[in-house]
Amino acid sequence: MTRTLSRTHDSHLFIRRVLLLIAAWVCLIPAAFAGEWQGNLSLEGNVFPSSPYDPDQLGHASWSVSGEAEYAHEWPESKAQLVFTPYGRWDPYDEERTHLDIRKLYWMKASERYELRLGIQQVFWGVTESMHLVDIINQMDMADDISGDRKLGQPMANLTLVNPWGNLDFYVMPGFRRRTLSGEHGRFRTPVPVTHEHYYEADNESMHVDLAARYSHYFGSWDIAISQFSGTSRSPRFLPQVLGYTFPPEGTFSLSGANINNFWFDLFRALPGSKLAPYYDLINQTGVELQWTGEKLVWKFEGIWRSGEPRTYAAAVTGFEYPFNSIFKSTKDLYVFLEYIWDSRGRESYSLFQNDIFVGGRLAFNDTQSTTVQAGWIIDPESGGIVTSLQADRRLREDLKLAVELRMFSGISADSLLTFVRKDDLVRAELTWYF
Amino acid sequence: MKNNCSPQKVEPGTMTVALLLLTVLLVPLTPTDAETPQEKGLAIAQEAWNRDRGYGDQVAELVMILRNRNNDEMRRELRIKTLEGENDAIRALVIFDTPMDVRGTALLTYSYKDKPDEQWLFIPSVNRVKRITGSGQSGPFMGSEFAFEDMGSQRVEKFTYKYLGEETLDGTPCHKLERYPENKESGYSKQEAWLDQEHLRVLKVDYYDKKGELLKTLTISGYQQYLERHWRPARMEMVNHQSGKSTVLEWKNIQFKTGLTERDFDQNALKNAR
Numbered sequence: 001m002t003r004t005l006s007r008t009h010d011s012h013l014f015i016r017r018v019l020l021l022i023a024a025w026v027c028l029i030p031a032a033f034a035g036e037w038q039g040n041l042s043l044e045g046n047v048f049p050s051s052p053y054d055p056d057q058l059g060h061a062s063w064s065v066s067g068e069a070e071y072a073h074e075w076p077e078s079k080a081q082l083v084f085t086p087y088g089r090w091d092p093y094d095e096e097r098t099h100l101d102i103r104k105l106y107w108m109k110a111s112e113r114y115e116l117r118l119g120i121q122q123v124f125w126g127v128t129e130s131m132h133l134v135d136i137i138n139q140m141d142m143a144d145d146i147s148g149d150r151k152l153g154q155p156m157a158n159l160t161l162v163n164p165w166g167n168l169d170f171y172v173m174p175g176f177r178r179r180t181l182s183g184e185h186g187r188f189r190t191p192v193p194v195t196h197e198h199y200y201e202a203d204n205e206s207m208h209v210d211l212a213a214r215y216s217h218y219f220g221s222w223d224i225a226i227s228q229f230s231g232t233s234r235s236p237r238f239l240p241q242v243l244g245y246t247f248p249p250e251g252t253f254s255l256s257g258a259n260i261n262n263f264w265f266d267l268f269r270a271l272p273g274s275k276l277a278p279y280y281d282l283i284n285q286t287g288v289e290l291q292w293t294g295e296k297l298v299w300k301f302e303g304i305w306r307s308g309e310p311r312t313y314a315a316a317v318t319g320f321e322y323p324f325n326s327i328f329k330s331t332k333d334l335y336v337f338l339e340y341i342w343d344s345r346g347r348e349s350y351s352l353f354q355n356d357i358f359v360g361g362r363l364a365f366n367d368t369q370s371t372t373v374q375a376g377w378i379i380d381p382e383s384g385g386i387v388t389s390l391q392a393d394r395r396l397r398e399d400l401k402l403a404v405e406l407r408m409f410s411g412i413s414a415d416s417l418l419t420f421v422r423k424d425d426l427v428r429a430e431l432t433w434y435f
Numbered sequence: 436m437k438n439n440c441s442p443q444k445v446e447p448g449t450m451t452v453a454l455l456l457l458t459v460l461l462v463p464l465t466p467t468d469a470e471t472p473q474e475k476g477l478a479i480a481q482e483a484w485n486r487d488r489g490y491g492d493q494v495a496e497l498v499m500i501l502r503n504r505n506n507d508e509m510r511r512e513l514r515i516k517t518l519e520g521e522n523d524a525i526r527a528l529v530i531f532d533t534p535m536d537v538r539g540t541a542l543l544t545y546s547y548k549d550k551p552d553e554q555w556l557f558i559p560s561v562n563r564v565k566r567i568t569g570s571g572q573s574g575p576f577m578g579s580e581f582a583f584e585d586m587g588s589q590r591v592e593k594f595t596y597k598y599l600g601e602e603t604l605d606g607t608p609c610h611k612l613e614r615y616p617e618n619k620e621s622g623y624s625k626q627e628a629w630l631d632q633e634h635l636r637v638l639k640v641d642y643y644d645k646k647g648e649l650l651k652t653l654t655i656s657g658y659q660q661y662l663e664r665h666w667r668p669a670r671m672e673m674v675n676h677q678s679g680k681s682t683v684l685e686w687k688n689i690q691f692k693t694g695l696t697e698r699d700f701d702q703n704a705l706k707n708a709r
Contacts, residue, residue, distance in 0.1 A: 038538065072709055081707065110707060112698055122562040149561055160703060167703065216702075218553075223566045295551055296570045325571040325620065333571050368501055368509055368578035370537070398509070401536045434535035 039069030042432040048187060050423040058185055064091035066144075068103065079110040085153075089144060096183030097143045102153045115160040120153035123171070125214065125227060127291040127300040128317040130339045130358035130378060134287035134302045136229050137171065137212065143180035146188045146421075152177040166217030176206040176232050178278065187424045192274045195241060199279040200232060201249070201308075208232050208282070216289075225289040233309055236278035240268050249279050250310070283308035297322050300339075315343040319358065335362045337376070356380045369395040383413040403430045476596025476612040483635045484591050490665050492695040493517045496687040501579050504679040511577050518700050523548040525588055526700035530708045531577075541708040543700060546588050557705045564702050573622030580651060580673040580682040582622055585642075593617055594626075601632070604639060608632045623650070634658075636666050644677075651675050661691050 046062045066089035073082045085104035091097035106119030123137040138151035155175040161168040178198055182189040202208035210231025217224060240247045268274050283306055290301040303316040319339025327334050343354030360376035371394045378387040388408040395401050405428040412422040470478065499511040512532040520526060524547050531540040539559035546552045552569045572584040594614035602611045609629040616623055627641040636658055642651040657669030671684040698704060 038535070040535075074709065081709070108707065110698075110703070112696070115703055115707075124562045124564075126563075127565075162698065162701070162703060218566070220553075291566055293553075293566045293568055296568055298566075298568060323568065323570045326573055326622070331575050333574055366575045366578060368503075370534075370578065395534060395536060398534050432536070434538075 036073070037069060037071050038435065039067065040432050040434045041065065041067040042430050044428060044430045047427045048423075049425050049427070052187065053191065053420055053423045056185060057187055057189070058093045062091070062093040064089060064093070064097065066090070070104075081108045082106075083108070091186075094143070094183045094186030096181060097186060099143065099180065101141065103151075104153055113162055115158075115162065117156075117158040117160075120155050121158060122151055122153065123156075123158070125225065125287065125289065126302055127223070127289050128302045128319065128339055129300075129321070129337050129360065130319070130376070131302070131317045131341050133304050133315055133317055134225075134227060134289055136227075136234055136285060136287070137173070139177035139179055139234050141180050142188075143182055143186070152180070166215055169212075169214045169216070171210075171212040171214075173210040173212070173231065174207070176200075176208060176210070176280070178206070178280075179234065179236055181278075187426070188421050190238060190276050191420045192269055192276055194238070195275040195277045197241075197246075197277050198236075199239065199246070199249070199277055201280065201282040202232055206232075221293050223289075223291040223293070225287075227285075227287040227289075229283070229285040229287070231282065233281045233283040236280050237309070238276040239279045240265075241275040241277045242268060242271050243273065246277050249281070281309045311345070313344045315341075315354075317341050331366045333364045333366060335364070337361065341378070355382065371395075380416070383411065383416060385412045385416055385418065386410045387418070399434045401432045401434070403432070404428070405430070472598040473596060475598035476614070477591070479598065479610055479612060479630065479635070480591045480594070480596055480614070483630065483637075486635060487665055488519070490662070491519055491692045493689065493691050494693055494695070495667075495689040498685040498687065499577065499579055499581075500683040500685070501577075502681045502683070509578075511579070516695060516699065518695050518697065520697075523590075526697070527588075528700055528704065528708060539709060541705050543702070543705045544587075545700075546590070548590070548592060552587075555702055555705055557708065562706075564705055570620065572618060572620050580675045580678075580680055581684070584616070584618070584621055584623075585653070585673070599627070602629065604629045604631075607638065609638065610635075634666055636668075649676055659689075661689065665691065 042065065044064045044066065046064075048058075048060050048062075051060070052058065066087070068085060068087045071082075071084040075081070083104050083106055085102070086100070087103045088100045089097055102120050104120055104122055106117050106121050108115065108117045121138075124132075124135055125137065126132045126135045132148070137156075138154045140148040141150040141152050142148060144150045154173055154177060156171050156173045158172075159170045161170075181194055184193040198206075200206065200208070208231060210229070212227065212229040212231070214225055214227035216226075237249065239249060285304055285306040287305075288301070288303045290299075292299040298321040299318075300321065301316065301318040303314065305314050306312065317339055319337065321335060321337050324334040324336070326332070337358065337360035339358040339360075341354065341356045341358060346354055357379045358376065359379065361374065363373045365371035365373075372392070374389075374391045376389045380386070386408075388406070388410065390406040391403065392405075393401065393403045405426070407424075407426045407428075409418060409422045409425060412418045494514070494516045497513050497515055499513075501509040501511065510533060514530045514532065516528045516530075518526040524545065527544045527546070529542045529544075531537045531542075539557075541557040543555045543557075544552055545554075554567050554569060556565050556567050557563070558565060572587070573582050575581070576583050576586045594616055596615075597613040599611040599613055602609050609631050611627065611629050614626050614628060616626075622644065624643050624645050624647050626643070628637055629639040630637050636655075638655055640653040640655075641649060642653070644650040652674050654672045654674075655668045655670070656672075658666045659669065660666050667686060667689050669686055671686075672681060673684075674681045
């Protein structure tokens with residue numbers, strides 16, 4: 001069966017319009033109920049020590065502002081809640097980074113045996129630190145931050161059945177959210193720009209209704225969860241597009257570590273007007289999460305089995321966390337992390353990491369400013385490539401927080417998918433004001 | 436590239452409980468039998484614990500005022516919900532309201548008589564519930580002069596005891612006893628506690644560091660009785676003699692038997708806490 005390559009973006013536009021309409025309506029809610037608004041505004045400054053890979057990308061410095069607000073109202077008698085969290089960023093250097101999103105907008109009702117949530121939500125699954133493999137409900141807001149920790153709001157109906165033998169969660173998700181990616185002039189982008197034409201395996205494209213279920217429970221020191229997802233993959237493949245022709249998804253042309261450095265890809269890149277088109281497969285994913293929590297040592301495991309992308313593969317992350325408390329006779333605590341990341345596809349993976357080692361540490365000063373310093377390295381033992389991340393946080397005033405971050409890509413080989421961000425070492429400072 | 440090694444940029448760090456201070460109320464009886472000082476100390480502690488049993492559930496608001504040597508002040512606000520369970524089990528949910536960057540962070544603790552605590556932390560910035568270890572007991576709670584172990588439930592089993600005798604504290608006849616932490620990770624070599632003889636309420640505690648030097652003094656005042664049985668203080672002041680810093684805890688809106696159930700203390704409730 002060949003998949004047709006239709007490329008309407010109408011359906012996605014429709015979802016956006018509906019979301020905006022809901023947002024406009026919700027803005028009226030605070031007038032109806034007394035609730036509580038809170039939020040924050042952030043100013044971010046970025047310095048890129050290296051000149052970009054492509055002269056079209058931004059140069060050595062940029063800045064941006066972002067803000068998030070939250071409105072919450074609770075009906076304690078009926079155990080119901082309404083939550084609305086709009087988010088926005090303005091980036092004068094990258095048009096794709098300038099965006100608005102509804103992170104959350106849902107109504108929730110809890111009872112002794114169930115919880116029901118209707119609306120736009122953020123759901124996190126997982127236990128490990130370096131990678132969040134199992135986590136699949138929300139799309140990543142990668143334009144906002146390449147860490148992938150920021151997520152777009154996902155419309156859904158979510159029913160949680162609370163049982164003595166564990167929680168059962170069911171999710172029905174109409175309306176797919178496309179991954180946000182850096183724009184043509186932004187850093188952290190693919191070697192050739194990504195088009196605004198998105199392709200889907202699902203005939204009804206972004207209107208496909210995704211389904212998921214998860215069982216979670218804990219037994220003494222063990223926390224476990226098993227999940228199943230069926231629907232449109234959150235991670236796109238990238239199909240080469242030359243002179244208006246888009247290569248079919250069945251071929252072996254999608255961008256991966258195996259072809260990033262070959263002759264054909266170089267030729268493709270050299271052709272004028274070459275673009276990459278995001279293609280979203282229909283997949284099935286089974287996920288397992290395990291955590292064993294001892295008195296100090298914590299062991300974590302996440303594994304997935306995914307089919308439909310198009311080949312079936314498995315991936316896993318496992319590792320330890322260990323605390324050193326009151327180090328050097330001070331009140332500081334040091335937490336160390338060691339994890340191993342594995343992907344059965346090896347170099348043919350579309351993922352940036354496969355068979356890598358993560359080493360990290362987090363130093364908590366436990367002072368009144370909640371100062372923390374974190375460091376993490378993802379090391380590819382085969383190529384010697386290292387991704388470094390350093391981050392320091394400190395509360396300057398009761399309503400003001402400063403975060404300074406350093407990201408470095410070193411020893412990245414030409415056939416790694418990371419090759420196009422190797423010039424994107426970053427020093428970032430972010431000042432956040434809470435209100 | 437998800438390399439932030441731990442998203443819990445949260446006050447309580449990945450540590451322990453902030454169970455209830457309510458169980459700070461040790462209390463002695465007036466034991467009459469000929470017993471060793473160790474037995475008598477334990478008997479007093481056990482009686483204090485027993486007298487406070489049966490409160491069902493409790494909710495309270497807590498304001499912490501942190502003072503440094505220059506008398507600069509900082510405020511921290513939190514809410515604590517507690518539920519008594521079978522076999523002396525206690526469930527506690529702590530919700531952090533300020534400082535604003537940690538607002539919405541919540542800590543769920545199951546504490547047991549005969550096994551280690553179980554704890555989960557909700558980190559709102561990433562919508563993540565994380566199971567954490569109970570390590571780091573001797574570290575400061577929210578940067579204050581209270582350590583996590585001071586905030587946690589002062590279970591009888593967490594200490595061994597020695598009765599030191601009767602002593603008058605500001606005109607109140609008290610029992611004075613020493614308690615020694617069972618936990619090797621504790622920051623203290625011993626604690627000296629004064630409990631009033633009539634109601635067995637803790638009025639004062641001296642904390643001694645590992646070197647045996649006096650480290651901190653806790654003074655508890657403003658006791659009020661609830662449901663004609665349970666004594667709760669309005670104010671607890673911890674002074675650190677070595678650093679010159681101090682922290683005041685003010686308890687507000689204490690309510691009992693509000694109808695909370697185990698469902699208000701599970702991982703789902705942790706996510707909904709606000």
